[in-house]
Amino acid sequence: MPRPSAAGPPPGDAGTSAPPALPTTERGRRMRARLLVAAREVFERDGFLEARVTDISAAAGVAHGSFYTYFGSKTAVFRALVAETMDDLYASMSTRGETGPPDGSPAEVAVHRIDQANRRFVAMYRQNTALMALFEQVTTFDPEVRAQRQAARERNVGRVRHSIEQLQRDGLVAADLDAEYAAHALVAMVNGAVHYWLVLDGDFEEERLVATLTRLWAQALGLPVHA
Amino acid sequence: MPRPSAAGPPPGDAGTSAPPALPTTERGRRMRARLLVAAREVFERDGFLEARVTDISAAAGVAHGSFYTYFGSKTAVFRALVAETMDDLYASMSTRGETGPPDGSPAEVAVHRIDQANRRFVAMYRQNTALMALFEQVTTFDPEVRAQRQAARERNVGRVRHSIEQLQRDGLVAADLDAEYAAHALVAMVNGAVHYWLVLDGDFEEERLVATLTRLWAQALGLPVHA
DNA sequence: GTTGACATTGACGTCGACGTCAACTTAGCT
DNA sequence: AGCTAAGTTGACGTCGACGTCAATGTCAAC
Known part of the structure; x- marks a missing residue:
């Protein structure tokens, strides 16, 4: 589990930060692939609108934050x-x-x-x-x-x-x-x-x-x- | 302007309350019609997702709350x-x-x-x-x-x-x-x-x-x- | 075994949109 | 004029989703 550190200062406009690059390690590629599979599942089940990023990470069996290592947003995975x-x-x-x-x-x-x-x-x-x-x-x-x-x-x-x-x-x-x-x-x-x-x-x-x-x-x- | 009364207690699940009936007065019918016209404008300009109920009421020149007298939700107007x-x-x-x-x-x-x-x-x-x-x-x-x-x-x-x-x-x-x-x-x-x-x-x-x-x-x- | 770049975690602040309601206005009726 | 039902108002509490980041884990290379 992560440290109970001070909460991160959130930005004013989300989604405008760095666009995640493709993973360099084998491990990273596997993670990305798992997220894609999970995203497909969730999208097919809930539709685009009702799909939650949280559900995708959960379905992939990873933490919420990991999602953002590979994709900038829900729309990005969809693309x-x-x-x-x-x-x-x-x-x-x-x-x-x-x-x-x-x-x-x-x-x-x-x-x-x-x-x-x-x-x-x-x-x-x-x-x-x-x-x-x-x-x-x-x-x-x-x-x-x-x-x-x-x-x-x-x-x-x-x-x-x-x-x-x-x-x-x-x-x-x-x-x-x-x-x-x-x-x-x-x-x-x-x-x-x-x-x-x-x-x-x-x-x-x-x-x-x-x-x-x-x-x-x-x-x-x-x-x-x-x- | 409305009284600065105590704020209303919001419900847990929105959209599940009473489905607004059709207006009985002539005035009400005009209002509903104006909202429909405004909704069409906003939907055509912003798309369904980006359309905000606030924008619809604003475009119709009425208060935000009035919207809910005639339609239960954004989806309802769209229908x-x-x-x-x-x-x-x-x-x-x-x-x-x-x-x-x-x-x-x-x-x-x-x-x-x-x-x-x-x-x-x-x-x-x-x-x-x-x-x-x-x-x-x-x-x-x-x-x-x-x-x-x-x-x-x-x-x-x-x-x-x-x-x-x-x-x-x-x-x-x-x-x-x-x-x-x-x-x-x-x-x-x-x-x-x-x-x-x-x-x-x-x-x-x-x-x-x-x-x-x-x-x-x-x-x-x-x-x-x-x- | 130590190092360090990369990957992972999840609690957290923020924000926007929503739907409500108590007070107030309008207009039709007697 | 007085009454009443219908309509109108907008500030407000709440909620859910989002994206961030400091802390921590992993592993290949040296």
């Missing part, structure tokens, strides 16, 4: 958590082309790829449902989290846009379709539908959802659905 | 505000069929209607951008707001689903398309795209956006786009 998760998500999504497409027409191959992407997206979202909901929430008032989110979305949309442009060059999609806006809209469709079902509703048939999403996506681009 | 806005939104959206469709094939009429709905949606969203963003934010931690939101979405999706089913009966849309999931997905597309552009990005060409949305929507349903 770190989001960054970490986003990296994982996009790493898992860029496993493109791994599963070989079936022998078929170029259009069939394209539809197959869309379907695979949709399935990967749903799976990934399902694994991080709670955090994605929080992400949505914090985005509104933390500019840095908003930037993280926007960057993630740009990356995602960029990939889709390139696919569409490729399909246009191959003559499979009408050339006068605005690839950028279409990419945004289609990403919004999948994102919004999955978000709604997983975060807000929760009662849905995954297979029907994915099948409908793929079909709508393909038809929206003018790709043949059956054949 | 009232959301309810009010949602009513307005859906009232303005149900002006369906007002503008006569052009003489054309049934499919052309359908596409025309989709376009009009998209335009109305964007306009309505644009007028309430700040509040819609907050709505998103509060949804995550207030069950009641979540319920309001879900109800609003169900109403919206329900209308779309009926349209799709009608088109299926008319033979304009493939009968084996899952109308419910498709409706959800298409609403998510428009909602998500508009939300992204208005709330998160802000730099977009409305005409191109709406045109692309309409085209994707129509093609997704298998409706002819040009002709």
